[in-house]
Amino acid sequence: xxxxxxxxxxxxxxxxxxxxxxxxxxxxxxxxxxxxxxxxxxxxxxxxxxxxxxxxxxxxxxxxxxxxxxxxxxxxxxxxxxxxxxxxxxxxxxxxxxxxxxxxxxxxxxxxxxxxxxxxxxxxxxxxxxxxxxxxxxxxxxxxxxxxxxxxxxxxxxxxxxxxxxxxxxxxxxxxxxxxxxxxxxxxxxx
Numbered sequence: 001x002x003x004x005x006x007x008x009x010x011x012x013x014x015x016x017x018x019x020x021x022x023x024x025x026x027x028x029x030x031x032x033x034x035x036x037x038x039x040x041x042x043x044x045x046x047x048x049x050x051x052x053x054x055x056x057x058x059x060x061x062x063x064x065x066x067x068x069x070x071x072x073x074x075x076x077x078x079x080x081x082x083x084x085x086x087x088x089x090x091x092x093x094x095x096x097x098x099x100x101x102x103x104x105x106x107x108x109x110x111x112x113x114x115x116x117x118x119x120x121x122x123x124x125x126x127x128x129x130x131x132x133x134x135x136x137x138x139x140x141x142x143x144x145x146x147x148x149x150x151x152x153x154x155x156x157x158x159x160x161x162x163x164x165x166x167x168x169x170x171x172x173x174x175x176x177x178x179x180x181x182x183x184x185x186x187x188x189x190x191x
Contacts, residue, residue, distance in 0.1 A: 001048050002014065004050075005024060005050050005061060006024070006026065006036065007059065010026070010027060012024050012025060012026050012027075012036065015048070016047065016048035017045060018045070018140065019153075020043055021041075021045075022039045022041065022045065022048065022063060022073065023035055023038045024038070041063070043065045044066045044138065044153075045063055045065055046065060046066055047064040048061065048062070048063050049061070049062050049063075050062075054072065055074075055076055058074055058075050058076035059074075059075050060072050060073060060076075061073040061074075066138055067157045135156060135157050135158055136156075137155070138154070139152075139153065139154050141153075149174060151176075152165075163181070166188070173185075
């Protein structure tokens with residue numbers, strides 16, 4: 001997206017990447033764009049948009065991720081500093097908002113417990129039918145020309161416990177910074 005998130009009168013380029021990076025590029029001159037800010041998320045970005053969403057006067061970047069999470073980055077200051085011994089007082093509006101969010105959270109926790117109990121009861125009954133839930137896999141296998149390697153990127157809307165890679169030819173697995181996997185090697189029986 002293009003949006004004036006820096007408030008300098010010139011639109012910046014907002015980029016959301018598959019690796020979870022959010023980047024803000026500024027066009028300070030007619031040459032190449034300059035990276036002004038970046039922020040890393042833990043999953044790929046499906047959509048990015050700049051605008052005023054939460055509070056008038058404060059621009060934001062709204063991001064939708066692969067698994068459906070919405071994340072916002074705002075220009076509104078989030079920290080207030082008080083003097084020595086000075087207590088931070090919240091406005092009535094902010095106290096009401098916090099109270100309603102706490103109530104909503106408690107209701108959701110109760111609902112989760114009820115659904116969990118319902119699932120436990122139905123799974124232990126004699127008529128229970130078990131099935132594996134269907135989920136989509138976001139996968140990419142791309143060639144990196146710089147070091148002549150391939151990158152395998154797997155993203156699922158649930159936890160990935162194991163990934164098995166089987167090959168008829170010898171493979172060298174390279175570790176990268178964004179890799180959170182623990183790699184173990186085992187040789188296959190030739191038969």
